[in-house]
Amino acid sequence: MKKGADQFPIEDHCKASGLSVYVSEQDARKAIEDAARINPLARKSVVVKAVVDAQWGLIAPTPKNGNSHHTWWVPKGKTPGELFELVVSV
Amino acid sequence: MIFLHENAQFGRLNIEETFLYFDGPRLFTVVNAVGQRYVVNCLDIEEKEETWLLTAVSERRLAALKDGELDLRTAFVAPELDRVFKVTASPAGQLSHSEEMPSSKLTGDMLPLAGALLPSSEQIAAHVGAPFLARSLKASVVLLRLFPKTSQHEAPAESVGGLLTSFGEFLKEKLRVAYQRADALGGQVNASLVPEVNVVGAFASSLGIEFAVRGNEGTVMEALRSAVEDLASVLDLENLEDH
Numbered sequence: 001m002k003k004g005a006d007q008f009p010i011e012d013h014c015k016a017s018g019l020s021v022y023v024s025e026q027d028a029r030k031a032i033e034d035a036a037r038i039n040p041l042a043r044k045s046v047v048v049k050a051v052v053d054a055q056w057g058l059i060a061p062t063p064k065n066g067n068s069h070h071t072w073w074v075p076k077g078k079t080p081g082e083l084f085e086l087v088v089s090v
Numbered sequence: 091m092i093f094l095h096e097n098a099q100f101g102r103l104n105i106e107e108t109f110l111y112f113d114g115p116r117l118f119t120v121v122n123a124v125g126q127r128y129v130v131n132c133l134d135i136e137e138k139e140e141t142w143l144l145t146a147v148s149e150r151r152l153a154a155l156k157d158g159e160l161d162l163r164t165a166f167v168a169p170e171l172d173r174v175f176k177v178t179a180s181p182a183g184q185l186s187h188s189e190e191m192p193s194s195k196l197t198g199d200m201l202p203l204a205g206a207l208l209p210s211s212e213q214i215a216a217h218v219g220a221p222f223l224a225r226s227l228k229a230s231v232v233l234l235r236l237f238p239k240t241s242q243h244e245a246p247a248e249s250v251g252g253l254l255t256s257f258g259e260f261l262k263e264k265l266r267v268a269y270q271r272a273d274a275l276g277g278q279v280n281a282s283l284v285p286e287v288n289v290v291g292a293f294a295s296s297l298g299i300e301f302a303v304r305g306n307e308g309t310v311m312e313a314l315r316s317a318v319e320d321l322a323s324v325l326d327l328e329n330l331e332d333h
Contacts, residue, residue, distance in 0.1 A: 038109075038162055
């Protein structure tokens with residue numbers, strides 16, 4: 001379980017244990033921009049993109065306010081960092 | 091969830107409410123065993139060390155932050171205790187260093203942008219209704235804080251006294267009507283009883299009201315429940331919270 005996931009209600013533990021990703025680059029950029037207004041760490045974030053298939057685990061749509069937010073459960077032992085390429089610094 | 095394990099400076103700090111979560115809580119409130127509360131914002135995360143900025147907040151200031159009356163940056167640049175704390179800790183929550191900083195030493199890269207407001211909590215707040223309160227407290231005194239749905243501006247000081255007095259009278263009348271209704275139905279409440287209503291204060295768009303009621307507990311609480319429901323309806327209240 002990811003750090004902090006246990007503070008959510010038990011029915012949300014599954015979602016809180018995944019990684020947040022966006023299908024739309026625009027949504028990813030907006031999420032970072034919104035977070036960066038209030039949080040210094042978010043200002044260090046960048047948008048990266050990758051194409052994943054079944055060997056990289058499962059994703060499910062978990063929209064926030066109707067956006068393209070998905071939750072991605074990465075299999076143990078996989079390192080998603082190797083998949084991604086930088087799109088742009090926000 | 092523990093933010094910081096027991097330490098000499100802050101005690102043990104538990105995360106109370108999270109406002110920004112990405113790969114872990116990033117902006118949240120923490121509280122220790124004696125009720126000291128801080129707003130915590132994440133500055134940096136490295137493999138073995140995390141850096142955070144803490145500002146102590148009173149209940150009143152936290153309410154102002156949540157209501158959007160106060161921007162988040164102000165909570166750090168004008169802290170109520172005249173200082174903020176920059177702490178480093180292990181990812182497991184062991185405090186490794188704490189530095190007390192005057193707000194004048196804070197730089198822009200450590201702060202929220204000017205005007206940025208505290209976002210809504212990531213947790214869904216449990217709705218606490220007046221009937222639930224009346225049932226669960228089983229008490230003859232209920233103290234409520236009332237939160238309107240939209241941001242409100244505080245009234246000029248000279249108007250507040252008159253407003254609160256009028257509001258107290260309004261509530262008393264509501265209770266009196268509820269008493270009469272209960273009296274007519276079951277005869278367990280003496281309709282001639284004068285309910286006591288005390289409006290005990292107002293701040294940051296919220297209001298504290300103390301109801302002192304006498305008589306058969308169950309029936310009186312039913313009358314109080316009915317009055318509070320009427321009140322919630324009239325005021326278009328979003329939330330009722332007990333203290």
